[in-house]
Amino acid sequence: MKVRQAIIGAAGNGERLGLGTKSLMIYKGRIILDYLVEECVKAGIDNIVISALSNEELSKVESQKAILFKSLIAKYPQIKLKQEGTTSYGRIPDRVRHLVNTSQPFYFFCGQSPHPASHLRKMSKHHSGGSLVVSGYKYRYDVIIPVAKVS
Numbered sequence: 001m002k003v004r005q006a007i008i009g010a011a012g013n014g015e016r017l018g019l020g021t022k023s024l025m026i027y028k029g030r031i032i033l034d035y036l037v038e039e040c041v042k043a044g045i046d047n048i049v050i051s052a053l054s055n056e057e058l059s060k061v062e063s064q065k066a067i068l069f070k071s072l073i074a075k076y077p078q079i080k081l082k083q084e085g086t087t088s089y090g091r092i093p094d095r096v097r098h099l100v101n102t103s104q105p106f107y108f109f110c111g112q113s114p115h116p117a118s119h120l121r122k123m124s125k126h127h128s129g130g131s132l133v134v135s136g137y138k139y140r141y142d143v144i145i146p147v148a149k150v151s
Contacts, residue, residue, distance in 0.1 A: 003105045003124040005047040006040050010111030023111025024065040031068045035114040042117035046078050049099045054085035
């Protein structure tokens with residue numbers, strides 16, 4: 001079953017690293033979140049929900065990061081933005097559940113961890129009704145396998 005939805009958590013404040021929101025870190029002129037969204041679009045995901053910093057929190061980050069974030073949102077019409085502020089990843093699904101069709105499969109990503117489109121397509125092939133696919137990159141694990149059934 002093709003996975004066409006993704007929830008991306010991008011509202012953490014990166015306290016452990018002390019670098020601010022990790023998904024807004026700049027690499028080669030783009031924020032990390034931009035790479036993940038681009039790969040989602042390449043993989044055919046057409047409903048992308050981003051749980052992000054609130055406007056107030058966004059106003060406190062480096063201006064270049066805020067500009068890049070806003071241009072990312074403007075560039076991709078398939079993004080649904082939910083700006084409720086910093087939260088733990090465990091709380092994100094509650095905040096955005098109404099923005100995805102929960103009867104259909106969806107990915108749940110950390111905004112600072114881009115996955116190549118080829119990897120997303122491969123994971124999608126392993127999903128079947130009611131299964132949960134947990135994955136690692138090929139360099140770390142030899143296979144991608146369904147590990148649980150969701151009832």
